[in-house]
Amino acid sequence: QVQLQESGPGLVKPSQTLSLTCTVSGGSISSGSYYWSWIRQPAGKGLEWIGRIYTSGSTNYNPSLKSRVTISVDTSKNQFSLKLSSVTAADTAVYYCARDQASWGQGTLVTVSS
């Protein structure tokens, strides 16, 4: 069964770039036909889809975040990554990675603060 684990800095300064990695185990990120996604959840609020990358490499992003988001895959490390630029306090949230709908990581808290 595939497992996903988010990693990255827990604290990012305003205006900097948030960078997170999702490590996939129990299966190859380059096999099959899957969407690899990032989702976030501010404390006490709902889920927000950030974007996804397909096995082929094509990407889709939330229109409200598109100008600041990049999702990429590193098949050699069996990982995919999220970069969110020009962050503000509003980007403080628990960030989840997921494969399609069924498999999610446990989430990682990222706080934007000076």
Add this chain to the structure above:
Amino acid sequence: SYELTQPPSVSVSPGQTARITCSADALPKQYAYWYQQKPGQAPVLVIYKDSERPSGIPERFSGSSSGTTVTLTISGVQAEDEADYYCQSADSSGTHVVFGGGTKLTVL
């Protein structure tokens, strides 16, 4: 922007049936998915493709679709079902994923 509309809260007594709705224009064209989220935990998929139940999910969870509304039904609600529930789907092009605002299910 495209939105999925859910009621903020639903309350039921143990043993009763809870129904949580999710409405949006593109739901006749795009599948809906339902997640259960308990405090401090990642969401868990409980229904996929409108009405399919993943392995390991109790039979009391079911999903249905009618026009622009999909419904998550929990029959014989148990105390452990108290959680936030989110629907998820995509816009009419299928390009952008969206979540509903979430429904807090309270078991009285």
